[in-house]
Amino acid sequence: MSSQDDNDERRIGRRTFLQGTTLMAAVSGVASVFGDNGVALPVDTVQPTDRSVFTADTERTDAVFPQSIASGGPTPEGVLLWTRIAPGEYQGGPVAVEVGRDDSFSDPVHRGIVEPEAITADHDHTVTVDLDGKLSPDSEYTYRFIHDGTASRTGRCRTLPDPNTATDSVRFAVLTCQDYQNGYYGAYSHVAEEDVDFLIHLGDFIYESADGQYSSPVSNTYPDRELELPSGHDLAHTRADYRYLYNTYRSDPHLQRALERHTLIAGWDDHEVADNRYWDYDTDSPRLPAHPKGDDPDAATRITAAAITAWVEQIPARIDYEPADEGTPDLHERFRLQRQFRFGDLVTLVLTDERLFRDPPPAFANGDASGRTMLGDDQRQWFLNTIDDDEAQWTVWGNEVLTMPLEMGTGAVGSYLNRDAWDGYRDEYRTIMRRLAQNGTSNFITLTGDLHTAMAGYQRTGYDLFGDNERVGVELMTPAVTSVNLSEIVPGIDEFDQFDITERAVTTLNPHIEFFDSSIWGYSIVEFTEEACTYTVYSVDKSTKESATKRRHKTLRVPDGTTEIEPVEH
Structure with missing residues (x-):
């Protein structure tokens, strides 16, 4: 057994042990942050006297x-x-x-x-x-x-349909990853005009940076999008920092118009708190690997609590929250973001939280071990039970990070791109996919953000060329609104580059992927009818503050009762 496996065994045992232990200092920090006035829960109105x-x-x-x-x-x-x-x-x-x-x-x-x-x-x-x-x-x-x-x-x-009524169609605008410092929100000006039922945001609504840390080193700069956090740090440390970021992002007129026009279904990812965040079961506290205070359990807990508090204040989303005085001590056990939405008999959308309960990613490519989790035991069981019990025609997973394997490059530099995604949690992913196959789940569609790429491909029970790799679903990724994509990270691609990110190179190395483009920004429209799921990607110029141009970039279709991706001509 490798040292990584040893660490996993100790972590799993310690996770069980900690359930009955006295609270650590980090957890007492959570209680102080989430005080009596710490979480802005929704309120009822009363009748006025005047x-x-x-x-x-x-x-x-x-x-x-x-x-x-x-x-x-x-x-x-x-x-x-x-x-x-x-x-x-x-x-x-x-x-x-x-x-x-x-x-x-x-x-x-x-x-x-x-x-x-x-x-x-x-x-x-x-x-x-x-x-x-x-x-x-x-x-x-x-x-x-x-x-x-x-x-x-x-x-x-807009309200949801009655879950027991017949519904002909549901249309979503799907968005993700909108780094304020890396472009303008022209995509939202077009989303505001779209004839959709709901807006789904899959996370990274804000970025915790104020110094352009996540901006492109090679593309346009945006001096009128400069930020300065109240704490004076480059990365958010305090509740005031996170509030400042939300207030600034939400001052954008294009974003405002879209949120005025469409009802939001919101998830989160890492940058609402800190890059690549996860839960450290050894210390029973959050870990923020890219943050200067992220290795200190007490500081990481305070930062995470501050960020979550700001998110709850700023995003109209239904969460389950249990105050500390009701017996739930740990930060990640006190919030439940996961939820299902029923759109009549046509669609069930299952939204998961892939940050509060996840283990650290593996230390090396293909280093996953049995027991590593992204969802946490309870949420995974809830997720599987919800899918098992779903009677809608289409089951849709609102998912934060790429589920399919993605191998990039050739020769010695070829590797899985992102172990912070499901590539680093392959064992749990197999459990989910095999459960879908065993129960005969059909019409399973996953909507994904995070990678700043437009992509479509097949979810399988396995990806071994010589194994039994049954198709069980289709994954549709929406491009970023503004955040850095691969074309900005690796400019000037040509035939001599080993790190080739063209669609042909990616689909050759990853035959389960049908479509890949990491050179655009924008959003996608996903429509469900009795006949098909239709996915359309729109490319929108992020370098223009006003009147940004929009272009339909790709349309794909998944017919009812199949796991087949079909192209649709413009």
Whole structure:
């Protein structure tokens, strides 16, 4: 047995042991960070005693609501509505919420107020209102916030269909990886105009860097996108740092328009906290390998808690949260991001969290060992049970990092590209794929972000050329909005380069991959009908601040009842 295997055995045994031990100092740090006012949970509205709170104009809208509004966390009978009041504009008093059938709000569906006690600096003056139980299934509404005589912009939100009803089609805009310092958000200006039902964001909504650490060394620079964290560090350390990043990212007008127009279903990846983060079961604390404080359990816990707090404040998403006084001590056991969304009888979307519970990646390529986990034992079992029980026509996995193997290069430099993805957790991946095969799961589609690449290929029970490698699903990766792709990392590719990233080279080394392009930025539209899943990639110029050009780059189709990727001519 290798030293890596020995470490895995010790880690697994220690994981079991720690479940019954006294809390470590790092965990006590979590309790202090997540204090009484530490997590901005959604609130209900109450009926106002003064109806004049709904009288408003829009002369100072952007001054009062600088991050505009958003909706998310859809259910069949509600959504979460979000906004932030500029701290200098909030002098107390309620914030009113109005939901209607059109922009006039002449026939209000819901009116209520958020009381001042819920609008505090402790939560960065953000407001998240839960309307679950107050709306009708499969319906679109308008909404706005009002504070002290000023109305926010008007947004549109949508509820889920009743899970027991017949649904003809569902269309998603799928996005990921939007490094503010590496380009403009022209993709969002086009997403705002798309006729889609929901927006899915698969993670890296922000990057924790303020010094261009993740920006391209060879492409355009964007001096008007420079950042300066309140702590003075290059990487985020504090809750104020993460809040600053969200407030800056969400000040972008293109991003605002898209979130005003579409209801968000949000996941996260690593950069919402720190690059390549994972859970260290030996110390029972987060590990942030790229952060200068990431090896210190107490500091890593504080940083992770600060980042999660900011994410919960800024992203309208339904999470399960258990305060420390209810008996759950560990940070990664107190949050449950994973969730399923039912779109009638047509689609079940299963969203997983692949950061809070993951083990460290292997130290070398192909170094995976039995027992290493990305999902954690409980979440993996929930995931498998959810898929087993799914009765919808299409089962869709909202997944953070690439599941398929990806080998790059030739000869001595050939290697698996990213062990931080499922390439580093191949044993657990095989468990999932074999379960799908055993249970005869069909129409299984995985939507993936992270790699800043447009890609489509086949998920199999194995990838050994001489093994029994049954196809069980199709993976569709959406390109980055702005983040560095492989064409920026390895410029000037030609036939003499050993590290060839052309589509032909990649698909030759990886025959399970049908389509690969890491030279574009943009988004994808994924539509599900009774006949097929259709995936369309749009390339959008990230170097232009206004009027960015859009081009349909690729369309592929997976017919119902098959595991076949078919090209669709433009």
